[in-house]
Amino acid sequence: MKGSKKVARTQDKAMKSSRRGFCKNTALLTAGMVLPTMEMGAMVNVLNDKKLKIAVVGCGGRGTGAANQALKADDNVELVAMADAFKDRLDGSYANLEKAYAGTNKVNVKDKHKYVGFDGYKKAIDQADVVILATPPGFRPHHFEYAVNNGKHVFMEKPLATDVPGIRKVLEMAKVAKEKKLNVVVGLQRHYQNNYLAIAERIKAGDAGKIVSGQVYWNSAGVWVRERTPGQTEMEYQMRNWYYFNWLCGDHILEQHIHNIDVANWFLGEYPVSAQGMGGREVRNGKDHGEIFDHHFVEFTYPSGAVISSQCRHQPGTWSKVGEVFQGTKGLVDMKDAGRASIVDFEGNTIFEHRGKNDPNPYQVEHDKLFASIRNKGVISDTENGAKSTMSAILGRMATYTGKVVTWEEAMKSEELLVPAEMDWNSTPPTLPDANGNYPVPVPGKA
Structure with missing residues (x-):
């Protein structure tokens, strides 16, 4: 345990407020070297001790890092479902999280709840109370829409869309989330930085x-x-x-x-x-x-x-x-x-x-605040901003x-749709290279 605590203290020292500090920590986690701090500063409301089930959609470095922070934010949480377009990325993320939280009963994703492909997000979201959305941002509006319509609390990374139709969808769902009293934290972590x-x-x-x-x-x-x-x-x-x-x-x-x-x-x-x-x-x-x-x-x-x-x-x-x-x-x-x-x-x-010098890591604070608000029946609404x-x-x-x-x-009237509503591995990407392998690049004055 002394070794574990020493690694944890080293991680906490390294993970200061800069993005570079965060990225270094994520790299450690990806390599399977990050251990959870056992003294997690739990924010559990004793009046509401339900186990909160977490799903992560998008299992790259940011999704893995966010899952790590969510698991640290509350004593009584459990990662139960994961989804990613790629099996290798999902498997790597799960292996690192399972190793980091060995012996805590916090990582419990059955094979049948590991979903690979474009539509796996729906099945993962269905398993959870709290959803982490960390795929490439083009998919964010559709994933957020599904999560909100199904009554899930959400942490989602920025940006929230890549085109204006996506922005309009997110703003529409922001109203629904408020009506349902759902907590939504957006990964613009400077809002949680001292x-x-x-x-x-x-x-x-x-x-x-x-x-x-x-x-x-x-x-x-x-x-x-x-x-x-x-x-x-x-x-x-x-x-x-x-x-x-x-x-x-x-x-x-x-x-x-x-x-x-x-x-x-x-x-x-x-x-x-x-x-x-x-x-x-x-x-x-x-x-x-x-x-x-x-x-x-x-x-x-x-x-x-x-x-x-x-x-x-x-x-x-x-x-x-x-x-x-x-x-x-x-x-x-x-x-x-x-x-x-x-x-x-x-x-x-x-x-x-x-x-x-001694300020807390804002990436962690985001999740601390999210789970505390859920426990205390509060509402955080970061979506509109x-x-x-x-x-x-x-x-x-x-x-x-x-x-x-x-x-x-x-600009808000734009109908340019960069992301098709339905995609799978057989779909043709919206952008294609020419015969020489070059992709079309915008030209000012002609775009």
Whole structure:
């Protein structure tokens, strides 16, 4: 037990609030090295001690990580069902979770409740009280619709859709979830992170004055590429490489940069009315990079008149920054790394500072809050904001792909459907390569 506790303490220390910290922990879990903390800070309401059954839909790194956090969040929970398009991914996730929670009776997924394929999500959701939705985001609207219609509490990763029809579906189901008093937590974890919560309160109190501008960033070297293998169908190739196809991912402005755009929306207390910008493919432009851009720059204009400059880039060897800076009429807001944040006036005097050295891991807090709310018959409703921040990123993508000013109002009328309602392994993907293996890439002015 001493060894287990030491590993657990090491994990907790490593899993601070940065996304990189989270990813390192997920990598450990995938390798079967993460052990659950036995002192889990249980949030069980003694008046409501029903065992909560969990299903995870999407068993990649994020789904496995979210399942781990859900199992830590409450003493009386059990993972009972799993679903994924690929058997190898499901089996690997289950093996790692089973090893991590050996002896706890928390992982109990029978073979008949391991569902593989496009439609397995329905059967997995049917087994559970709480559902984790962590597939590529193109599938999120349909999975969320099924979960809500069947009365399930939900944790779902961002973004919530890849096209506008999907956004409209999610917003429709948000109303149904509220009517049914279902808890829905969305993986925009900065809303559960102490430095962001502290700054949001100080902005609300007027410490920075009125926010008039800002700069938000997700500039990094990029993500994985999975090579095409002999005999692989086009559908399997795209599903394995979902990040590079808009019907599955929505481009990295949506899949990653949504976090920073969401913070701008949150701190301003509103959503953009229009966007204009530019983007393209300079470095990540091969056949194995699908159809998405490797850089976007967007100016979002808000109802208050504030303008937020948005940058995201996947180019190795360039300046890296993931974070947000805002200018108010009384001072400057700087969201720093390592859980720190500050508001400084124009003479350089510190108005407010948050040091996050011992702050809890926000990825864990999301699940702690979710299960505590379920136990106490509360209602957390993250869906509407999650959908509108997703829509903000889609608005930015529309602006960079077309090179035009796009308004929120006209964007919300879009009928462009990237994700077909019904798909299976015999379906033709919505995007196909040409005879040379190149995928169609949006061209500003022509898109």
